Amino acid sequence: MRITIGRLAELTGVPASAIRFWERHGLLPQPERQGGQRRYPPEAAERIILLRKCQQAGLTLAEIGEFQQNEPRRQAMIRVKIAEVEQRAIDLRHAQEFLEHAVQCSKPDILACPTFQRQMESWRSASPATGGTGETSTPPAQ
Structure with a gap:
């Protein structure tokens, strides 16, 4: 079952604007769209929690992108x-x-x-x- 960006924001405590920002910078995969609305898989919440932990650890956006790569x-x-x-x-x-x-x-x-x-x-x-x-x-x- 896919969830809206509003619901994802509620589940993670991260504003929808931050979720969209991370999408634009390639840190979150682009979600499916239904009727023009973003729809996320439930596991997107785990990815967002990981992104928050990366930020709390002091990683920059570029470092977070690198962290998500197997390089x-x-x-x-x-x-x-x-x-x-x-x-x-x-x-x-x-x-x-x-x-x-x-x-x-x-x-x-x-x-x-x-x-x-x-x-x-x-x-x-x-x-x-x-x-x-x-x-x-x-x-x-x-």
Whole structure:
């Protein structure tokens, strides 16, 4: 049984405009048409969920197109994206450490705080390439 674009949008939580956009860019197959209306197979919802996950992983439209192909470049592109996601995770962890410290820090200028200075130093050593995480436990504010 084929479903309308409106129903597909409801099922996936993705606006119909985004579905049409992905079709125009070749990321979704062109649907059948009945009476001028798009009609999708139920498995189109799974493809849309995959596209959303690709976007959440930070893939560009071109990379999503490549992801859907069975090409040798696909594996290299995925490895690059994994490294980018790892770096984003480190950056988010550092942001959380900074905010947790800032909410407790009694120094008028956080840069004058020795605990924060140590925290910043640990961030400088964090790099997925070297295996460093820069993870620290946040000591009490000074």
